[in-house]
Amino acid sequence: MADSGSRWRVHKFGGSSVADAECMARVAAILEDDPRPRMAAVLSACRGVTDALLQLVAAAECRDADLRDRLTALRERHATIAAALLDPAEASARVAEIDGDCAEIAGLLHTVSVIRGAPASLRDLIVGFGEIWSTRIFSTYLARRNRRRAVRWIDARDLIVVDWGPLGPTVRWTESSANLARLSPGDETLIVTGFIARDAQGQQTTLGRNGSDFTGSIVGNLLDADEIHIWTDVDGVLSADPRLVPDATIIDSLSYEEAMELAYFGAKVIHPQTMAPAVARGIPIWIRNTFAPEKPGTVICARPQSNHQVKGITSIDGLALINLEGAGMIGVPGTAQRLFGALREHGISVVLISQASSEHSICFAVPDAEAARTAEIVRETFKGELERGQIQSVGVTGGCSILSVVGDGMAGTPGVAAKAFSSLANVGVNVRAIAQGSSERNISMVVDRPQAGRALGAVHSAFYLSPHTVSIGLVGPGHVGAALLDQIALQAERLMRDFRLDLRVRGIVSSRRMLLQHAPIPLDRWRDRFAAGSVAADLRAFATHIHTDRLPHTVIIDCSASAEVAAEYPRWLADGIHVVTPNKRANSGDLPLSEAIRVARRQGSTHYLYEATVGAGLPIIQTLRDLRETGDDIRRIEGILSGTLAYLFNVWDGTQPFSAVVADAKASGYTEPDPRDDLSGMDVARKLIILGREMGMPLALADVQLEGLVPDSMMAGDTDSFMRRLTELDAPMRARLEKARGHDRVLRYVGALDAASRSARVGLVELERAHPFANINLTDNIVRFVTGRYDRNPLVVQGPGAGPGVTAAGVFADLLRVCAYLGARL
Ligand code: ADP
Numbered sequence: 001m002a003d004s005g006s007r008w009r010v011h012k013f014g015g016s017s018v019a020d021a022e023c024m025a026r027v028a029a030i031l032e033d034d035p036r037p038r039m040a041a042v043l044s045a046c047r048g049v050t051d052a053l054l055q056l057v058a059a060a061e062c063r064d065a066d067l068r069d070r071l072t073a074l075r076e077r078h079a080t081i082a083a084a085l086l087d088p089a090e091a092s093a094r095v096a097e098i099d100g101d102c103a104e105i106a107g108l109l110h111t112v113s114v115i116r117g118a119p120a121s122l123r124d125l126i127v128g129f130g131e132i133w134s135t136r137i138f139s140t141y142l143a144r145r146n147r148r149r150a151v152r153w154i155d156a157r158d159l160i161v162v163d164w165g166p167l168g169p170t171v172r173w174t175e176s177s178a179n180l181a182r183l184s185p186g187d188e189t190l191i192v193t194g195f196i197a198r199d200a201q202g203q204q205t206t207l208g209r210n211g212s213d214f215t216g217s218i219v220g221n222l223l224d225a226d227e228i229h230i231w232t233d234v235d236g237v238l239s240a241d242p243r244l245v246p247d248a249t250i251i252d253s254l255s256y257e258e259a260m261e262l263a264y265f266g267a268k269v270i271h272p273q274t275m276a277p278a279v280a281r282g283i284p285i286w287i288r289n290t291f292a293p294e295k296p297g298t299v300i301c302a303r304p305q306s307n308h309q310v311k312g313i314t315s316i317d318g319l320a321l322i323n324l325e326g327a328g329m330i331g332v333p334g335t336a337q338r339l340f341g342a343l344r345e346h347g348i349s350v351v352l353i354s355q356a357s358s359e360h361s362i363c364f365a366v367p368d369a370e371a372a373r374t375a376e377i378v379r380e381t382f383k384g385e386l387e388r389g390q391i392q393s394v395g396v397t398g399g400c401s402i403l404s405v406v407g408d409g410m411a412g413t414p415g416v417a418a419k420a421f422s423s424l425a426n427v428g429v430n431v432r433a434i435a436q437g438s439s440e441r442n443i444s445m446v447v448d449r450p451q452a453g454r455a456l457g458a459v460h461s462a463f464y465l466s467p468h469t470v471s472i473g474l475v476g477p478g479h480v481g482a483a484l485l486d487q488i489a490l491q492a493e494r495l496m497r498d499f500r501l502d503l504r505v506r507g508i509v510s511s512r513r514m515l516l517q518h519a520p521i522p523l524d525r526w527r528d529r530f531a532a533g534s535v536a537a538d539l540r541a542f543a544t545h546i547h548t549d550r551l552p553h554t555v556i557i558d559c560s561a562s563a564e565v566a567a568e569y570p571r572w573l574a575d576g577i578h579v580v581t582p583n584k585r586a587n588s589g590d591l592p593l594s595e596a597i598r599v600a601r602r603q604g605s606t607h608y609l610y611e612a613t614v615g616a617g618l619p620i621i622q623t624l625r626d627l628r629e630t631g632d633d634i635r636r637i638e639g640i641l642s643g644t645l646a647y648l649f650n651v652w653d654g655t656q657p658f659s660a661v662v663a664d665a666k667a668s669g670y671t672e673p674d675p676r677d678d679l680s681g682m683d684v685a686r687k688l689i690i691l692g693r694e695m696g697m698p699l700a701l702a703d704v705q706l707e708g709l710v711p712d713s714m715m716a717g718d719t720d721s722f723m724r725r726l727t728e729l730d731a732p733m734r735a736r737l738e739k740a741r742g743h744d745r746v747l748r749y750v751g752a753l754d755a756a757s758r759s760a761r762v763g764l765v766e767l768e769r770a771h772p773f774a775n776i777n778l779t780d781n782i783v784r785f786v787t788g789r790y791d792r793n794p795l796v797v798q799g800p801g802a803g804p805g806v807t808a809a810g811v812f813a814d815l816l817r818v819c820a821y822l823g824a825r826l
């Protein structure tokens, strides 16, 4: 037709895009940004107005009393928009029209309530006003806002002529084109009412719910537009309905066929009928976001460029499965024809059909509401066969949903169906029926409605997420937990890029509060989020949230020091949640808990890693495990296992009282908040128990010979009163130091395990000045393994053994180890 410079462009704005005055201003700006001299903008009714009008009709049918109020509310809503956008004279002109329309509607509603029913023609008349109101206000606004451009309001009833058939409206192109010629549009912006049209008899009709998309495409065809832009409230066509699948991602481009299939199977963003008029002229359709016009959106066209095999996954609810079964159908030609012929005669639309090649059964899906009637029709049609037993039964299963996987790329690609089915099996969803179109563009699975959400999530993640996506919950955002989140934040992007490892922290819980989120918590802002959005802590609810079916793996990281949290490990591990922790409670607590953890790990095939329980980030547990598993004979483990006590004895040279060194250390943050936790030797005893159990000695606390530095008399009371009495330690400690010096030795707080004597000791010992334990720095830990292989010259691990940074790094390393066990190639 015309050269591209003067070709038309069609924009269609959905109800969400014209919800209020602010939205309409946004729409006007979008149109102004389009330099085309010739444009058409098709508008829906303001959001919710069509629904409200339909409800009015329903209310009139039941003679509800508040009809007038509801109508007034609709009028007010439009009057408010007009007042905000137009000058007073224009606004009152528009509102006067709306008042006239409302009077007409009131009259129609009166008729509806008198006859207690609304004929389709009446209903169409009433519900079409939404588009008339939105477009009238908008076109007045646009004309005023930009006087350089001519704006013309077009009532689609003067343009589009359709016939309504069982499959919906079909356009009468000849009449519609003639109408267009009569309107003879030129260099101007046409503002067109969506949704409404006229039939061959000249009666007003609609294009069906969400029909404005169809209007957009019809207008695009009539004007031979070079592009149609459908503006909505999402960034484009998503891989699944974002309300059901929060991880859904934007699809860059789709073929018309794919889009049609997605729309038919429930992707609400496009109306199924939209495509045909655009396809007929090969016009690309863009789906774009009114609220983010800078985003590219999705293009639907004849030859899309996309790397995705699968384009989208949809679900439709409210279906029933009808199953016709009997040996009498085998090899009998025409059975299917009789069946579907009968359904067609009764106007029942079949959503999906599946027939096994044995022809022993035919199974199909219809809307739930039609199920009983359908079964009746089928029984009637096959009455003879049922009586003769050639058909055994006509079964009806209500409450089903269809899940469809759509994509051109599936054709000839093996494994797509297998991936879909195995992901359903993994989350325990039963598939009732399957259908695959011979185009291989679609695989549909019928599942029970209550399982549909889970099914959708699982199939979506199988196709769209990295198989190494991990849902992470962090317990205890204290020093270590916070350092860990910060470390993950710095590495997340690299891990994703290099290894497709997608670490998603979706929950944080402290002893009092918790923050749960479906989408990953932005780790550069987790503190603000946690402060702003957290609710009362509930560990069970936390674990349930983190362990979502939607993501392939779950890890809970416990950075608390809580026994209560540790008590949950068996439940988590048995449920399939991997656990990583620096919390010593589980491994050094009651033996039955350790045993329960062992059993749960087996049961859930899960991993439980706790390197940072001993020596912070130092490789101590892993070293021990490697030694054991390679068959070494571990004879003795000894070392300085407390960063705090290491520090105290490294620093204390006798020039000051012991209490002063402790007070300094506390002030510098080198001790626990209550230094007795360190000085009592309990922490070292716990670590020794952990190491003991790791080397096959099932130790309990009672088995450890523990020499603490705090006398029993000072163990009671709060931290402050203990700190005030701290000087009571000075004299006995000085005596110990003097004695050691007398032998030219130093004091160190050491833990030792001995396999032969099955003993575990913790206490202060005198060591020669040359001893490796006497020559460590600050908070260093040092551990010596004496084994069959490392006998005369033991294996030594040494380095900083305390502090949030190194401890968090140890936990992080464990997390990555779990990911590697789960298949990530790190
Ligand atoms: P409009 O008012 O613009 O016509 P609709 O409500 O009709 O908007 O359609 C847009 C909505 O469709 C989105 O907000 C989204 O929630 C929903 N939706 C369902 N499936 C999809 C999908 N696959 N991709 C994008 N959006 C979808």
Ligand code: ASP
Binding pocket: 014, 015, 044, 045, 050, 051, 130, 194, 195, 208, 209, 210, 211, 212, 213
């Ligand atoms: N307003 C009509 C509806 O809500 C048409 C549309 O918005 O597409 O169905």
Ligand code: MG
Binding pocket: 014, 015, 210, 213, 268, 269
């Ligand atoms: Mg829509």
